[in-house]
Amino acid sequence: NVGNLLNNVAGSQTLTKEEIEPVMADLRKTLLEKNVAVEVADAVTKSVADSLVGQKVERFGRASTMIKQALAAAVERVLTPKRSTDVLREVLDAKRKGKTYSIVFVGINGVGKSTSLSKVAYYLKEHNIDVMITACDTFRSGAVEQLRSHAKCLDVELFEKGYLKDPADVARASLVHAKQAKKDCVLIDTAGRMQNNDKLMRELAKLVSVNTPDLVLFVGEALVGNDGIDQLNMFNKSLAQFCSDGRTIDGLVLTKFDTIDDKVGATLSMTYKTGQPIMFIGVGQKYTHLKKLSVNAVVNALFK
Amino acid sequence: MVLQELGGKLTAALQKMQSVTVISEEVLDKMLKDIAAALLEADVNVRVVGQLRKAIKTRAALEEEVAGANRRKLIQRAVVDELVNIVDPGVTPHEVKKGKPNVIMFVGLQGAGKTTTIAKFANYYQRKGFKCCMVCADTFRAGAYDQLKQNATKLRCPFYGSYTEADPVAIAAEGVAQFRKEKYEVIIVDTSGRHRQEAALFEEMQEIRVAIEPDNVVFVLDATQGQAVHEQATSFHEAIDIGSVVVTKLDGHAKGGGALSAVAATGAPILFLGSGEHFDDFEPFVARSFVSRLLGMGDMSTLVKQ
Numbered sequence: 115n116v117g118n119l120l121n122n123v124a125g126s127q128t129l130t131k132e133e134i135e136p137v138m139a140d141l142r143k144t145l146l147e148k149n150v151a152v153e154v155a156d157a158v159t160k161s162v163a164d165s166l167v168g169q170k171v172e173r174f175g176r177a178s179t180m181i182k183q184a185l186a187a188a189v190e191r192v193l194t195p196k197r198s199t200d201v202l203r204e205v206l207d208a209k210r211k212g213k214t215y216s217i218v219f220v221g222i223n224g225v226g227k228s229t230s231l232s233k234v235a236y237y238l239k240e241h242n243i244d245v246m247i248t249a250c251d252t253f254r255s256g257a258v259e260q261l262r263s264h265a266k267c268l269d270v271e272l273f274e275k276g277y278l279k280d281p282a283d284v285a286r287a288s289l290v291h292a293k294q295a296k297k298d299c300v301l302i303d304t305a306g307r308m309q310n311n312d313k314l315m316r317e318l319a320k321l322v323s324v325n326t327p328d329l330v331l332f333v334g335e336a337l338v339g340n341d342g343i344d345q346l347n348m349f350n351k352s353l354a355q356f357c358s359d360g361r362t363i364d365g366l367v368l369t370k371f372d373t374i375d376d377k378v379g380a381t382l383s384m385t386y387k388t389g390q391p392i393m394f395i396g397v398g399q400k401y402t403h404l405k406k407l408s409v410n411a412v413v414n415a416l417f418k
Numbered sequence: 419m420v421l422q423e424l425g426g427k428l429t430a431a432l433q434k435m436q437s438v439t440v441i442s443e444e445v446l447d448k449m450l451k452d453i454a455a456a457l458l459e460a461d462v463n464v465r466v467v468g469q470l471r472k473a474i475k476t477r478a479a480l481e482e483e484v485a486g487a488n489r490r491k492l493i494q495r496a497v498v499d500e501l502v503n504i505v506d507p508g509v510t511p512h513e514v515k516k517g518k519p520n521v522i523m524f525v526g527l528q529g530a531g532k533t534t535t536i537a538k539f540a541n542y543y544q545r546k547g548f549k550c551c552m553v554c555a556d557t558f559r560a561g562a563y564d565q566l567k568q569n570a571t572k573l574r575c576p577f578y579g580s581y582t583e584a585d586p587v588a589i590a591a592e593g594v595a596q597f598r599k600e601k602y603e604v605i606i607v608d609t610s611g612r613h614r615q616e617a618a619l620f621e622e623m624q625e626i627r628v629a630i631e632p633d634n635v636v637f638v639l640d641a642t643q644g645q646a647v648h649e650q651a652t653s654f655h656e657a658i659d660i661g662s663v664v665v666t667k668l669d670g671h672a673k674g675g676g677a678l679s680a681v682a683a684t685g686a687p688i689l690f691l692g693s694g695e696h697f698d699d700f701e702p703f704v705a706r707s708f709v710s711r712l713l714g715m716g717d718m719s720t721l722v723k724q
């Protein structure tokens with residue numbers, strides 16, 4: 115329990131590096147248990163330690179408040195988005211200008227891309243956006259039927275060309291169609307791929323570079339371990355390398371928060387290095403299970 | 419697979435010990451610290467790492483009077499043994515037998531790779547000459563039946579399912595009963611993804627099990643996942659007697675430590691590893707050789723063999 119960590123330190127005058135060292139070791143372990151990746155746990159611990167050393171402790175018990183505040187500040191620094199996460203407003207802005215807004219969902223296998231896409235479709239539709247879904251996972255068995263079933267439930271149009279087609283071509287055709295049909299927003303689903311699969315990463319970069327979508331959302335799981343950072347880095351790197359305009363991911367969707375209890379560390383791991391904002395989180399398997407990340411909730415879960 | 423990277427770190431930690439003449443408490447602690455760091459980076463559960471550290475230390479203390487090179491060997495062996503213990507609970511997994519129905523039920527978290535693994539499993543046993551078939555008891559996920567159907571069709575494997583029946587227990591029971599009657603040998607049952615936080619989903623899983631009386635329940639685990647899978651695996655194990663484990667997505671960069679510690683939680687042996695999206699990306703798991711690969715091997719092989 116992070117809250118109790120500093121109790122034995124309290125009483126001294128000024129906190130020294132040596133004094134807080136064992137406490138910082140405990141903090142690091144707590145962060146690791148909460149599923150923060152090792153390098154991020156190290157960095158956060160260091161930043162908390164730096165902010166504590168030299169601070170005065172007057173009363174017994176105040177020390178634990180200090181560490182809480184220092185950790186909360188560090189977490190807030192990491193999680194506070196550096197760009198707008200208001201997707202709806204961006205779509206509405208485009209609509210006002212008579213433009214079709216497009217979002218591509220990318221990520222490794224099975225993380226919840228297609229489900230999150232359907233949740234976003236539901237969310238936008240609730241706000242009177244005319245949505246279309248494009249099936250660019252032309253590889254995985256049942257991927258097209260999965261989206262067809264969602265499109266039917268949501269009563270939105272599905273654009274698909276079946277399997278084994280070049281996904282970049284399908285996306286392009288769908289954008290042309292959407293423009294003619296005056297759709298407000300196109301949600302493009304892609305096949306899951308491992309970050310180190312060069313062939314598939316090139317295929318994805320081609321889809322992005324040919325179609326220049328307004329938003330590229332990387333979908334990851336809150337369940338992900340140390341691999342999450344590597345996934346995000348490699349997706350960014352591949353996009354930057356193979357897209358002529360060097361663009362990268364615009365934001366993240368983190369799914370399956372309903373399966374992790376208080377092990378919320380992936381939120382820190384995934385945002386620490388790139389600073390890419392978490393646009394949505396997934397908290398279940400229903401259309402309504404799409405939320406905005408609450409920084410407070412993350413801080414509270416870390417203190418649990 | 420980047421298991422080698424973890425292996426490299428572990429080997430380096432062990433080699434550091436090699437280069438000093440006396441293995442003091444300090445040297446031992448440093449080595450244990452290095453090993454713990456490598457395992458944590460590979461997502462091995464924090465508590466499992468703690469236990470491993472303690473176990474090695476206890477063994478090293480027991481052999482304290484042993485001197486020099488022998489002590490080094492003993493400590494190295496302790497490291498290897500404890501790692502093997504994580505991945506090999508020492509239980510013989512269920513073996514599929516010819517000439518009788520073997521009902522295998524697959525369970526796991528959402529998106530772990532169950533439906534894909536089922537196709538690989540069918541492909542594997544079809545090639546060995548077994549009469550295989552699949553039952554789709556996932557009535558929840560959009561497109562689940564189509565996914566299984568398309569895979570089965572590619573494999574020319576008979577399948578059972580329904581677009582209209584919403585009760586997975588009924589489908590599982592009917593499908594398995596029919597295939598038992600038709601004398602199929604490997605009857606594979608796919609189920610929806612589920613998690614421990616939703617009790618109704620676990621009850622459904624238990625009902626399916628009661629209805630089909632599987633010979634083996636296979637828990638499918640995703641290698642990319644971190645600290646939370648330990649609790650999930652424990653809860654699955656408590657809710658349904660897990661017979662074996664398949665670890666998927668090892669073709670990525672993930673080291674699979676989260677999954678490996680989940681194995682420690684279930685006490686069930688790993689049967690196969692999944693390393694891609696194609697039906698052939700599937701290999702039987704051998705604990706000892708897995709650890710030797712984990713360690714990058716070399717001079718460790720003699721230790722692992724024993």
Ligand SMILES: Nc1nc2c(ncn2[C@@H]2O[C@H](COP(=O)(O)OP(=O)(O)OP(=O)(O)O)[C@@H](O)[C@H]2O)c(=O)[nH]1
Pocket residue numbers: 221222223224225226227228229230251254257304305306307369370371372373395396397398399403528529559611613
């Ligand atoms: N519990 C829970 N399950 C989720 C969540 N989001 C998605 N899922 C489930 O995760 C599984 C995989 O979801 P998909 O949307 O098919 O994942 P994907 O990334 O499109 O998968 P591929 O296209 O095969 O790479 C499904 O069973 C979803 O219902 C979530 O927030 N919570």
Ligand SMILES: Nc1nc2c(ncn2[C@@H]2O[C@H](COP(=O)(O)OP(=O)(O)OP(=O)(O)O)[C@@H](O)[C@H]2O)c(=O)[nH]1
Pocket residue numbers: 223224254306307308526527528529530531532533534535556559562609610611612638666667668669670692693694695699
């Ligand atoms: N790269 C890679 N992908 C895999 C592997 N195993 C499964 N997948 C992919 O992971 C994704 C999810 O696999 P599914 O078989 O649909 O997972 P599931 O457990 O049946 O999912 P739900 O039924 O929604 O719970 C798909 O895109 C699969 O192709 C693997 O070993 N390597």
Ligand SMILES: [Mg+2]
Pocket residue numbers: 227228229251257303304305306
């Ligand atoms: Mg998908």
Ligand SMILES: [Mg+2]
Pocket residue numbers: 532533534556559562608609610611
């Ligand atoms: Mg499935």
